[in-house]
Amino acid sequence: MRICGYRIRDHIRLLAPLFGFITAVWLIRLVLGALGVGFVRMFSVTGADALAILLAAVLIHIRRFGSYPNVVAASVLLVVWGQLLIVLAILFAVVTGTNNIFTAPQFSFPRDDVHHLKHIAGQLTYGIGAGILFGAAMGCFLLWILRMLVPPGSQGRLRSHRLVD
DSSP: OEETTEEHHHHHHHHHHHHHHHHHHHHHHHHHHHHTOGGGGGOOHHHHHHHHHHHHHHHHHHTTOOOHHHHHHHHHHHHHHHHHHHHHHHHHHHHHTOOOTTTSGGGSOOOSTTHHHHHHHHIIIIIHHHHHHHHHHHHHHHHHHHHHHSOTTHHHHHHHTOOOO
16 A cells, blocks of 8 residues: 555654654653652653654655655554553553553543453544544644745755855
């Protein structure tokens, strides 16, 4: 499957540093939560997803990597990755019988027998759905602004008109 001439593998290659960024935020949140640090709320996987989508839109513009459908594809890939990391943390807590920041009562549903299943279902449905919709809209809007301010073909012209001493 190709999106504006680029395969999914090409998208993953472009977004690899952003996948790493989201993973790093996820790990920091897990470690700080385990240590009981109070400012763990500053590290949000959902926030990292949003920032990664904005950076993806900038990368798509700078590298001339397609258009708006590529931003939507990047949004899908980044949001799904972030939500899968959260689900992995919840599953790890269930399997080991421990709590982590993603299963803490203040960040999750009230305790009952199917508490973790509801949380996982919420991440895989609402988390992914809303994340993709808002992320794609935000990323496409940023790409539109970038294209209005710096049209894709003007970057080369700007370099060729430099003054030479």
